[in-house]
Amino acid sequence: MNRRELLTGAAAVALFAASARAQEQPKPATTPAQDLFADGSPFSREAVQDLARSLAGRGYEEPKGFLPQSFADLPIDVYRTIQPKPERAIWANDSRGFTLSPLPGGFIYRQPVRIGLVEDGAVKMLADETGWFDFGKAPQPQADKPFPLSGFSSRAAIDQPSEPRDFLTFQGATIFRALARGQIFGASSRGLAIDVGEANGEEFPLFRAIWIERPSQGSDALTVHALLDSRRVTGAYRFLIRPGEITTIDVELTLFAREKLGHVGVAPMSSMFLFGPNDRVGFDDVRGEVHRSDGLQIWYGGGEWVWRPLANPNELQISVFGDNSPRGFGLFQRERAFRPYNDLARRYDRMPSVWIQPIGDWGEGQLQLVEIPTDTDIHENIVAYWRPKAPIEPGKPFNMTYRMHWCWTPPDRAAGAGVVQTACGTAGGKRRRFVVDFQGEGVADPARAPAIRPNVSTSVGTIRDVVGVANPDIKGYRVAFTLDPSNEELCELRLTLETDAGRIGETWLYRWTA
Template structure:
């Protein structure tokens, strides 16, 4: 994400993911026409991708007439029930997104059955739309598909959608869309423009217990093949992702398993709220289970300027952008339900070696900007001709990725320093961190020690059990921030040399002449 120009509106990039219209469907339309059957396999797709990487990049065709199909026009279009793919497979029925203002490049979509693939042909007759809809100008010759969605059993809403560049997302177990994932991140958070490679073709294959999506990625500096094996397992959506990519040119910052979210404001920000709702965010923290066995929690921020934090690791166990606060009263939003937004957890499969989990935070003034990104960046420079073959698991959750024995961070609050009841110290920052979990239950105050480290100056630190909360403890810190650079803090609670809590991380923005 370019700090100057690459903040993007989720309404813009993912407008087609809205429910498409309220008009009745015509009952007697055939499904999309299918092209000639051709042999298809994962191995042949990888071969196709490698061959593509050796040729110059050719952008997708742009349909300028689609610019007239704005958000309202898209909402008045409905994919006809009779045109659905695999309507007799509950949870695997597919509907196709039309082109629109925010997705003007047609992508190829194929169906795969029995090792044979056939391309789908676009027709405006697949959609029910008003007579005056600008989408009627998108004829079979001029139009095309922007993406697809996989419907819930009963066809009430969808649980998986791919649309726009290499973006995809699921509604999670609480059935509410929020953050998104991407196939690849290139130069996210740099001062130079970010590159957005696209999934230019998809192959869709239903199965007995999984719905598989194959995709061909293409961009100015990369080409590659992706396989997503998608399942709904108990209370989470799981995607097994396998990729094989090759770089056409050097990349300064190459990000794998990237995820993109929105954080406007939350409990951490002091001062008056910017909206009538108490908090507005799709995610409230970055969780990392590093290769050394440490569990890190970093609350998200809406910084005054673009910030990059890189957490050095080797073979991480997992990382993700989480929405931990599930209390409706903390949002008071009965329209888009922020308390139901899914968390996304990435688990590497195999040896990922050395690198960093990168967190990019970009300033935003509203809730339609996806201003947060997290991804894995290998340590070795990404040079032209390099090939990467990786696998990982994405878990879309309503809770935590595992039952850790450590107490977790449940709140981070910031204000002016000093003792309650005494004049506030304007030049001192107070940070209050609440931990909760069985590891803290019935602990004596004298047995628990706070450990805090910072590149600023700690003036006071204390830990104590919260009244009437047997499993909750509070860590309170007064810190003098650095001038001219960011102030980093880390803290946690220990007993008898053993860690009781996650490691809490925080960053105070640059003050003074930074």
């Protein structure tokens, strides 16, 4: 299964599925649905929850868009010429620290999103009109007809006090992106993932409506509410967003299932990995590395730290990491130098890492990593999320809370040593030579190197020629070894650094495929 087949099939299932039959739900909504879309109506998080509960008690209805056909067929380069008018930016003149701009429908953004502001506790809906935008090279739509909004972006003075710039976007299904000081957009997140990698296809929920609270004077936070809807589930979301050196997003979600959901992904992240020093077979490119993220970091509930480098496999790969009450996980961009990427246009070295910090006890479940084959850097072929063990049942609200860190370096990290490079190359025939570099306090002193023992193992095949030495150029430690897979097509590799006092730093895990 290739990337295009996976996405085409998933989109067909998610966006054009027949309506699901209604399921009984507890207590009717206490706030009529229409009240949240009427100017002057009172607003609260509980009202969004009531609306989501009410929708879950009815069958799913496909959203009805009114996007002109000429915009549904826009190529991406033309769509990008449509720009919000600066003079129409919301809150531009009241010194609130944030401004908002609606985003237009068009290109792949064909489902309308209703957007409202919350001021003094009351709703004020934004008009679906052409006046928000300069249409650039796109055709000029009729001014007297509604024009759909597809999301919003927000600006703040994240780098310089006098130079606000975009740091946050909500657009497309339940996708949102953020960045920290000095960064550019890279990895993305979603409100919810359903049936990722399943044979029946992935289901893509939508944010049907978004409400943004007007910040109080001097506030450093932006509060966003969203109504999620999908064939089998609805939900109410609250995002508390603080931009800065580390941009944090606190996410509170409440889900109401229309049907029993067995494969749900909480805190899903998407990114791109095309090639790197561990996996660049078949890529003849002036760039040494091409990725928005280069590894998955896991902090298990029991305390173990794991680093799993990403790969671009020949076939769809799903890796599962079981745990109970995880302490954190995320998709990281650890390589921060420009030269390995050698790309002035995309600047992968400035893209954020994303770290998820669970709040409360998440219980049993699995962290799932999905790696999808791709031959281009335009596809987000990496997905990671937490899958709770217990299914979500109709009639039982499902709640979770977590904090996202969009950052250069996450606030949590393994003590002692962390992996900074994984390189792989031929050792003759099917054999592969690996080089793994560690940095950190536990490996910085070359005099301690003789006391460190690399422990390397493989699920199948044979590990040979293991060498561990100090790497003074990086004030770290290097492990080199050869994998002989014999006739195997897949090997699960594991590497730890050990001393008489115990293990140092994080565990390196790697999946090699032929």
